[in-house]
Amino acid sequence: MSVATALQRPGGAPGAAAGRPAPPGGAGSGHRRLIVPGVLYLLVFFVLPVGVLLATSFYARVPGGELGEFEPALRWQNYPEALAQFWPQLLRSFGFAAAATVAALLVGYPMAYVIAVRARGRPALQGLLVVLVVAPFFTSFILRTIAWKQILSDDGRVVGALRWLHVLPPDGRLSATSAAVVVGLTYSFLPFMVLPLFASLERLDPRLLEAGADLYATPLTTFRRVTLPLSAPGVVAGTLLTFIPAVGDYVNSSLLGNNTTTVMIGQVVDARFFRVLDYPTAAALSVVLMVSILVLVTAYVRRAGTEELV
Amino acid sequence: MAVRTGGVRGAALEIDAVTKRFGAFVAVDDLTLDVPSGAFFALLGPSGCGKTTTLRMVAGLERPSAGTVSLAGRDVTHAPAHRRPVNTVFQSYALFPHLTVLENVAFGLRRRRARDVRARALEALELVELVHLAHRRPSQLSGGQQQRVALARAVVNRPALLLLDEPLGALDLKLRRQMQLELKRIQAEVGITFVHVTHDQEEAMTMADTVAVMNHGRIEQLGAPADLYEHPRTAFVANFLGQSNLVAGTVVETLDAGTTLGVDVAGVRVRVPAARTVAAGPRVLVGVRPEKIRLLGGTEDAAGGDNVLGPGTVVDTSFAGVSTQYQVAVDGLGTFGVFAQNVGGATVHPPGSRVHLAWAAPFTFALDGHEEVAAGTVDLDDEP
Numbered sequence: 001m002s003v004a005t006a007l008q009r010p011g012g013a014p015g016a017a018a019g020r021p022a023p024p025g026g027a028g029s030g031h032r033r034l035i036v037p038g039v040l041y042l043l044v045f046f047v048l049p050v051g052v053l054l055a056t057s058f059y060a061r062v063p064g065g066e067l068g069e070f071e072p073a074l075r076w077q078n079y080p081e082a083l084a085q086f087w088p089q090l091l092r093s094f095g096f097a098a099a100a101t102v103a104a105l106l107v108g109y110p111m112a113y114v115i116a117v118r119a120r121g122r123p124a125l126q127g128l129l130v131v132l133v134v135a136p137f138f139t140s141f142i143l144r145t146i147a148w149k150q151i152l153s154d155d156g157r158v159v160g161a162l163r164w165l166h167v168l169p170p171d172g173r174l175s176a177t178s179a180a181v182v183v184g185l186t187y188s189f190l191p192f193m194v195l196p197l198f199a200s201l202e203r204l205d206p207r208l209l210e211a212g213a214d215l216y217a218t219p220l221t222t223f224r225r226v227t228l229p230l231s232a233p234g235v236v237a238g239t240l241l242t243f244i245p246a247v248g249d250y251v252n253s254s255l256l257g258n259n260t261t262t263v264m265i266g267q268v269v270d271a272r273f274f275r276v277l278d279y280p281t282a283a284a285l286s287v288v289l290m291v292s293i294l295v296l297v298t299a300y301v302r303r304a305g306t307e308e309l310v
Numbered sequence: 311m312a313v314r315t316g317g318v319r320g321a322a323l324e325i326d327a328v329t330k331r332f333g334a335f336v337a338v339d340d341l342t343l344d345v346p347s348g349a350f351f352a353l354l355g356p357s358g359c360g361k362t363t364t365l366r367m368v369a370g371l372e373r374p375s376a377g378t379v380s381l382a383g384r385d386v387t388h389a390p391a392h393r394r395p396v397n398t399v400f401q402s403y404a405l406f407p408h409l410t411v412l413e414n415v416a417f418g419l420r421r422r423r424a425r426d427v428r429a430r431a432l433e434a435l436e437l438v439e440l441v442h443l444a445h446r447r448p449s450q451l452s453g454g455q456q457q458r459v460a461l462a463r464a465v466v467n468r469p470a471l472l473l474l475d476e477p478l479g480a481l482d483l484k485l486r487r488q489m490q491l492e493l494k495r496i497q498a499e500v501g502i503t504f505v506h507v508t509h510d511q512e513e514a515m516t517m518a519d520t521v522a523v524m525n526h527g528r529i530e531q532l533g534a535p536a537d538l539y540e541h542p543r544t545a546f547v548a549n550f551l552g553q554s555n556l557v558a559g560t561v562v563e564t565l566d567a568g569t570t571l572g573v574d575v576a577g578v579r580v581r582v583p584a585a586r587t588v589a590a591g592p593r594v595l596v597g598v599r600p601e602k603i604r605l606l607g608g609t610e611d612a613a614g615g616d617n618v619l620g621p622g623t624v625v626d627t628s629f630a631g632v633s634t635q636y637q638v639a640v641d642g643l644g645t646f647g648v649f650a651q652n653v654g655g656a657t658v659h660p661p662g663s664r665v666h667l668a669w670a671a672p673f674t675f676a677l678d679g680h681e682e683v684a685a686g687t688v689d690l691d692d693e694p
Contacts, residue, residue, distance in 0.1 A: 210371050211404035213391035215418035215463070225417070229408045 050290075057283035068277030075280070082284040086268050090288065093265040094296075096178065096253070097246035100185035104193040104242045105235065107186065112197035112234070113227075117204060133194045136187075145184055145255045152180050152256070176258040184252035192241035200234025201227075236304045244293055265289055320348035320503040321382035321395070321470030323368060328377030330363050330527075337363040339527035341377070345520075350497050350504045352518030354511055356550070356686075360527035361507045362401075365473050368505065370394045382470055392421075397464035398473040401480075403456045405448035411435065411459050412444040418467040434466035435459075437496060454485045461493070465500060472497075474506040478513065490517050511551045515539065523547050525686070543588050545595060545677055550686035554597045555646045557619075558679060561592040573676065576642050580617045581671040593679025600647040602673040605636065605665040607657060612668040619643065620666035624659045634658060638665060 060073035083090070111133070119126040136144060151158055152174040159175075162168040174180050204227060212222030228235075250266030257263065265285060272282035323345040330338040338360040345351045353361040366372040368379055370391030378387045386394055397418065405414050416431040424430065435441045438458035448456055457477060464472055474493070478486045494517055497504050508514050514521045515535035522532040523546070531538060531547045542548035545556060559580065563572040571582045573596055580596055587594065598617075605624075612618045622640035629652075636648040636659065646667055650656060659665055 205402075205404070207400060207402055207404040208406060210391070211398075211400060211406070212417075213371065214369055214396070214398045214400075215467070216392045216421040217417070218392055221421060226406060226408075232408075 053283050053286055056279050057287050059280040059283075061280075068279070070279055078280045078284045079288070082281045083288065085281075086265065086285060089263050089268050090265045090285070090292075092263070093247050093289075094292075096182055096185060096262075096264060097243050097249075099182045100189065100246045101193075101239050101243040103182065103186040104190050105239060108190055108193035108197055108238065109235075112194050112201050115194075116198045116201035117206065120202075120206075130195075130198065133191050133198075136191065141188065142251060142255075145188070145251055148180070148184050148187065149175065149255055152183065175256070176262070178257070178262050180256040181253045181262045181264070184256040185246045185249060188249070188252060189242040189246050192245070193238040196237035196241060197231060197234040200231045200237075204230055232304065236301065240297060240300070244297065247293060248289060320501050322347040323351075323471055323503065323505065324378075324380040324383075325364070325368070326378045326380070328364070328367060328374045328379065330360070330367060330372065331375045336527055338367070338374075341527065341529060343522060343529065343532075345503060345505060347382075348501055348503055349520055350494070350506065350518045352506045352508060352514035352521045353524055354508055354514040354521050354551070355524035356509055359524040361509075361524050362475055363527075364524075365398070365475055365505065365507045368471070369396055369398050369473055371398075395470040396473060397467050397469040397471075398475060399457075399460045399464050399477040401476040403448075403460040403477075405456055405459055405463070407448055410445050410447060411440065411451070414448065414459055415463045415466050417463065422467070431462075431466055434462040437465065437499075438462045438492070453480050454489065457481060457489065458492075461496070465496060465502070468500065469502060471503045471505065474504060476508055477506075478508075478510075486513070493517060515551070521551075523551060525550075539599075540675075541586060542597070542675065543677070544685070545681040545683060546686035548597050548675075548677065548686070549684070553600050553647055555600060555603070556595045556597045556677070556683045557643050558683070559594050559596045559676070560679075561587075561589070561594055561676075570671070571676070575619065578619055580619070580674060581615075582674045582676045583672055586672075586674065587676040589676055589678045591679065594676040595679055595681060595683060597675045597677060598669050598673055600635070601633070601649040601651075602669045603646065603648045604668050605638070605648055605650065605657075605659050606668050607659065607663065607665060610666075612666070613670075615671055616668045617671050617674055618666055618668045619646075621664050622646070622667065624661050624663045624665060627659065627661055638667060640667065 055072065056070075057078055058072075058074050058076065059070040059078075060075040062069045062071050065071075115126060115129040115133070119129060150156065153159070154173045154175055159168065159173060162174075163170055163172060168174070174183075208226050208230070209222055212226045213219070217225060248266045250264060250270050253262050253264040253267050254270075269282045269285050269289075272278045272285065323343075325341055325343040328338055328341045329336065341360070341364060343364075353364060355361045363372060367374050370386070370389060370393075374387060378385055380386065381395065406417065409417070412428070412431055412435070415434050416427045419427045419430055432441060432444065435444055438461055440455060440458055440462065443451060443455065448459065451459065457480070460477065477493075478489050481489060490513060493504075493506075504518075506514070506518060515538075519534065520532065521535050521538055523530045523538065525546050531543050533541075538547060538551050542551065542554065545554075548554035548556060557575055559573040559575040561571050562574045562579075564570070564584070565572050565581065569584050571584055571587055573580045573582050573594060575596055582594075582596060589595075606612060606618075606620075619640055620638075622638040622643075624636055625639050625645070626635075626637040628635045631652070633649045633651050634656075636650065638646045638648055640646055648667065
């Protein structure tokens, strides 16, 4: 479909001008016009770039050309080559993102529960707590990540305490480790976990918890059988909103990791694009990342069966 | 814990000197109550009288500030809700929206790792005639159906005690009547002790074999419905349970060897059985139920031994099918309610008619004259 027809169709009537009969039931065209700005925006800033990216991923090196010189081609070998070289970083990205998502869920669920259920009926306190969850967004993402570098530094209190507790060996460290990257990712995306959880727990009817207790369920069973399933839509939304950006993140792995064993795919893409000027590989990796996230997310949402839930 | 074993058929409930405070507010005030095993017991009172709080303390959803709650002779005051052989039918039903009807009913059985969970849950659904909806979600059911699921979900566990918290409040009148009969049938069938909380006096009277009328966190009076109705001991009970006509009077003499009191009501002598008199002093409130009163037109005479007041003017006549309800303004005494059965040949007195009120003296009762005449009259704004 050309951009022109795509633009005309939401309007309904102009479709006829393009030599086609207006689609049946196109009466409520006034409302459909409302999506035009959104569609336009996505076309220019999403569909078009993705098209460019896809095309770039098949580019071939110009024979005898300079560094960074490529020509349009259909070189599908870019994909197997990129995967053969960077599969460890790709897998690691999914591993780190999964670990960070689980950690964010474990930390975020109790937070959301306290804000939504325990602070219920105290709107001032509830508002304050929600603001606190969002507060990190008021400072720069980079700055916050650098702060974590300080927190986790070898002579910092956290490492000191962990050594004293024998969680870390006497010469153990956190800076420039996988753990540091996962901690950073967890922290960065925690609000994206807490907010959807809060939204779904806020609707939880406390009388259902009483009914659980009345029907012989211990508080833990009531949580497992009533609270958790009822907050499942929030869990699904929160995990997606945490996992998806975490997979592609490169700030945390760049600032909190080392340059060998903690490298994530985002870092690779960044390096391929801007340092090595290997655009086709970078583009191919980006496409692989997008497609794998799409497949994973689809499978996850299917399995979670959100449409079954109230 | 042994308390958890349930299956105790109809345990007795003892509430001993229980008080519940919420901050400075005393919701339940030194309440003592014995519910015998197998009883259908109703706690009746206006909203805010403490009846629901009492129920929640029995269920374990609220801790008493003082006093003890015992079930089948065992102190359960500090047992958590999930360890009590008690189930509740909640006012809001509180069905689990993410579970099917069948799984809602099976919930308690599964928690106790009972056998034949499915078969027993289906059996309970059969009891409330909802087997065909077993696989629906609660949100796909009507209010009445949800109410029956809530009932099945509680009854299926064969609790020693079933608590009903205004379970019929959300249903329309016709469905409510039907469910009242249903509940009575089920109680007779399963033999569980039922404690039913309601603000609907008619519901309490039709269903329960014992009714406790609560007001301000205390029990005003307790007894069989007919007993409460015929022998109210406070103005609150007289007005809240049915309607009463109460007028101030003074005891002036004793008659018939002390079995009857002669009471002066605005200059007219009224006879009150001494056995139906609560007051200690001479100041009393003389009461009579509206359906006991007959209206006498100009030419009619009262029977010998009747109490007669009047004359008065009929200010309102409403035909209600089985009866005609009159409001009669009696000169110098205030307005009386009168219910006349619509039996063949009964005279209808249109508004404006001058009439006398007559009733057989044994139907008269007398309460302490220091009480508020309007105590317990239903305030429409007060109902939820």
